[in-house]
Amino acid sequence: MSNVRAATLASLVVALVATQANPAHALKQPNNVVIPVGTSLQTLFVKRGEALNATTDAQAVPETYTPTCKLEFEVLQRNAGYKNAFGWYNVTGLKPGLAELHEFLSCNDGVGTKKVLSIKKDPAYAGGDIGFFEATGGCGSVQKHDAIFFSEKKYNPDGSNQNAFYHLLIYNSTVLPKAFYFGWEDLLAGGDNDFDDLTTFVSGIGCTGSGSKCATGQLGICGEGSQQCQGGALACVPLFAPETELCDGLDNDCSGIVDEGNLCADADVCDKGHCVPKCGGGEFTCGGGTVCSPTGVCVDAACLLVTCPENTRCDGGNCVGPCDGVACPFGEVCLAGSCFDPCTKFSCDDDQVCVDGACVEHCDCAGCKPGKTCQSDGRCLADACVNKVCAAGTHCDPVGDCIDDCIGAICPAGEVCAIGECVAKPDPGQGGAGGSSGASMLVGGGSPVAGSTASTGQGGSSAGGAGDGSLQVPRPSGCACRVAPTSDAGTGALSAAMALIGFAWRRRRATRS
Numbered sequence: 001m002s003n004v005r006a007a008t009l010a011s012l013v014v015a016l017v018a019t020q021a022n023p024a025h026a027l028k029q030p031n032n033v034v035i036p037v038g039t040s041l042q043t044l045f046v047k048r049g050e051a052l053n054a055t056t057d058a059q060a061v062p063e064t065y066t067p068t069c070k071l072e073f074e075v076l077q078r079n080a081g082y083k084n085a086f087g088w089y090n091v092t093g094l095k096p097g098l099a100e101l102h103e104f105l106s107c108n109d110g111v112g113t114k115k116v117l118s119i120k121k122d123p124a125y126a127g128g129d130i131g132f133f134e135a136t137g138g139c140g141s142v143q144k145h146d147a148i149f150f151s152e153k154k155y156n157p158d159g160s161n162q163n164a165f166y167h168l169l170i171y172n173s174t175v176l177p178k179a180f181y182f183g184w185e186d187l188l189a190g191g192d193n194d195f196d197d198l199t200t201f202v203s204g205i206g207c208t209g210s211g212s213k214c215a216t217g218q219l220g221i222c223g224e225g226s227q228q229c230q231g232g233a234l235a236c237v238p239l240f241a242p243e244t245e246l247c248d249g250l251d252n253d254c255s256g257i258v259d260e261g262n263l264c265a266d267a268d269v270c271d272k273g274h275c276v277p278k279c280g281g282g283e284f285t286c287g288g289g290t291v292c293s294p295t296g297v298c299v300d301a302a303c304l305l306v307t308c309p310e311n312t313r314c315d316g317g318n319c320v321g322p323c324d325g326v327a328c329p330f331g332e333v334c335l336a337g338s339c340f341d342p343c344t345k346f347s348c349d350d351d352q353v354c355v356d357g358a359c360v361e362h363c364d365c366a367g368c369k370p371g372k373t374c375q376s377d378g379r380c381l382a383d384a385c386v387n388k389v390c391a392a393g394t395h396c397d398p399v400g401d402c403i404d405d406c407i408g409a410i411c412p413a414g415e416v417c418a419i420g421e422c423v424a425k426p427d428p429g430q431g432g433a434g435g436s437s438g439a440s441m442l443v444g445g446g447s448p449v450a451g452s453t454a455s456t457g458q459g460g461s462s463a464g465g466a467g468d469g470s471l472q473v474p475r476p477s478g479c480a481c482r483v484a485p486t487s488d489a490g491t492g493a494l495s496a497a498m499a500l501i502g503f504a505w506r507r508r509r510a511t512r513s
Contacts, residue, residue: 025056026055026056026058027058027059027060027166027169029165029166029190029193030163030164030165031190033190033193034055035055035058035166035169035185035190035193035195036054036055036058036169036183036193036194036195036196037192037193037194038192038194038196039054040077040079040194040195040196041054041169041181041183041194041195041196041199042054042055044076044077044181044196044199045171045181048175049175050171050173050174050175050181051174052171052174052181054171057171057172058169058170058171059169059170059171059172060153060166060168060169060170061170062170063131063151063152063153064091064129064130064131064151064152065129065130065131065132065151065205066129066130066205067088067119067120067125067130067204067205068120068178068204068205068351068361068365069118069120069121069204069351069361069362069365069366070116070118070204070351070365071116071117071118071119071202071203071204071205072114072115072116072117072202072203072204073086073104073105073114073115073116073117073200073201073202074112074113074114074115074200074201075105075109075110075111075112075113075114075198075199075200076111076181076199076200076201077111077196077198077199078110078111078197078198078199079194079196079197080136080186080197080198082107082136082137082146082186082197083107083108083137083139084107084134084135084136084137084184084186084197084198085103085105085106085107085134085135085139085142086103086104086105086132086133086134086135086182086184086198086200087101087102087103087104087105087132087133087135087142088102088104088119088130088131088132088133089101089102089130089131089132089133089150090124090125090126090128090129090130091128091129091130091131091152092126092128095150095155096131096133096150096155098142098143101133101135101142101148102122102124103135103142104117105200106139107135107139108139118365120361120365120366121365130205131150131151131152132150132151132168132182132202133148133149133150133151134148134149134167134168134184134186134198135147135148136148136149136186147186147188149167149168149184149185149186151168151170153166153167153168157188158188158189165188165189165190166185166190167184167185167186168182168183168184168185168195169182169183169185169195170182170183171183173201173203176203177228177349178203178204178205179201179202179203179204179205180201180202180203180205181199181200181201181202182198182199182200182201182202183195183196183198183199184197184198184199185197186198212226212227212358213225213226213227213356213357213358214226214227214236215236216236216237216238217236218238218254219251219254219255219256219310219311219336220242220250220251220252220253220254220255220256220258220335220336221240221242221243221250221251221252221254221335221336221345222238222240222241222242222254223238223254223335223336224238224239224240224333224335224342224357225237225238225239226239226358226359239342239345239346239357240345240346242254245259245260245261245263246259246263247259247263247264247270247273247274247275248273248338249272249273249274249336249337249338249340250273250335250336250338250340251311251335251336255310256310256311257310257311258322258336258337258338259273263275269295269296269297271297271298271414271424272412272414272415272424273338273424274424276297276424278296278297279292279293279296279297279298280292280296286298288425289301291304298414299314300314300315300316300317300413302314302316302317303315303316303317306318306319311336313337313412313413315413322334322336322337322412323335323336323337323412325410326339326410326411326412327408327409327410328409328411328422329405329406329409329411329417329420329421329422330395330405330406330407330409330420331356331395331405331420332421332422333356333357334412337412338412338422339409339411339412339415339421339422342354342356342357343355343356343357351365352378353377353378353379355379361378362378363375363378363379363380364378368380371383371398373386381396382396382397382398382399382400384396384398384399384400385397385398385400388400388402390402392419392420393405393406393418393419393420393421394420395420404420405417405419405420406418406420409422
């Protein structure tokens with residue numbers, strides 16, 4: 001290291017320590033000693049580019065962890081007289097016995113040693129959370145230890161004290177996700193309290209409960225989150241950062257307003273996620289109980305004079321939550337009043353896959369529940385669905401039947417479910433009136449869309465839904481998928497249906513490519 005760089009690092013460490021002479025948020029031993037003592041850990045963090053303060057960022061939690069399929073361990077410091085070892089154990093609620101301690105960094109693994117471990121594939125792994133331990137002295141076997149200290153402090157040799165001494169300091173990495181620094185102190189009653197007797201960097205673990213979905217309380221796409229470790233505790237971290245606003249039916253910039261601003265060409269206006277011609281002039285007119293608003297979009301007549309607060313929408317003249325009453329098609333969630341597949345908005349780590357908007361481990365490591373088979377894409381699939389191919393807009397259920405993604409779907413106002421997507425309803429004023437033998441397209445509770453008739457005429461059969469909010473349109477046959485009848489359909493209704501199919505398919509290709 002050059003003299004200039006060494007001087008710079010030294011000045012940074014001295015400045016950080018000086019500013020924390022009397023830290024307001026620091027851990028203290030029972031004898032009121034602020035820990036850690038000295039500059040060893042701080043120097044290490046500065047060298048590794050971590051935005052960590054060794055004093056104020058020190059944590060004694062979490063005490064237990066959830067392992068991933070690939071854990072990486074690196075020895076960073078050994079500044080003790082003892083030759084300490086490091087390992088893991090299954091958390092059972094009881095103090096682990098010696099036979100339950102699994103060493104993976106031996107006392108002879110020097111600074112710079114790196115090891116990769118798959119605890120989930122270890123026959124000794126019981127399937128729950130894990131804890132860590134440091135074994136001091138007695139090099140060669142955990143059985144020959146002088147003392148053992150645990151991440152669960154209550155099991156330490158001096159842990160029965162009412163105010164027990166700390167032997168492990170934990171730091172969340174600010175550079176890598178799911179990574180921690182462990183600084184151990186190997187003497188009873190604190191010793192010199194520098195916590196650099198054995199310093200390890202562990203990646204591929206999370207706080208117990210991390211990874212589960214949660215609501216951040218923020219607006220728009222920033223409202224979807226996952227539980228992650230921050231400052232030694234679980235925090236709901238947004239999955240999506242604010243983005244430039246687009247005409248896509250989502251609140252991309254997390255402002256509380258969907259599709260705000262001028263997002264389309266001069267002649268068009270953004271309506272329910274799509275750029276469409278403005279109403280009120282030319283051939284584009286409103287119908288079906290809607291009227292043209294001052295902004296040039298067709299709205300429910302009851303909502304024309306209603307102004308709703310941010311992050312709400314008007315439904316039948318009333319202001320409601322953006323997702324109130326919405327049930328999205330299979331595989332989608334409602335956010336800011338729009339249905340979308342959350343897995344198209346973010347990427348998971350290499351050893352994870354996105355399932356229902358959450359990053360989960362590849363099934364080749366995590367395994368699958370009984371009745372499911374691990375697939376090459378890392379996801380579990382029902383045994384009955386292996387090698388099953390379903391048509392677009394359908395999915396395979398656990399018994400092996402391809403069923404409509406739109407079953408049970410209730411799309412946001414002004415939209416209808418087709419080919420597994422919530423898309424804008426076709427303009428009822430376009431496409432012409434259906435003939436007396438035209439097929440009926442039923443929306444929501446079974447009300448015919450304007451421009452079509454309520455019956456199929458002679459010998460015809462209804463193509464309507466069953467009140468599930470879906471639009472039943474012709475689909476490719478096969479694999480026992482539910483299809484609508486294709487008997488004599490009027491040209492107006494059929495043209496509208498086929499246009500909707502084409503639009504839904506293009507939208508699906510655009511959003512999932």
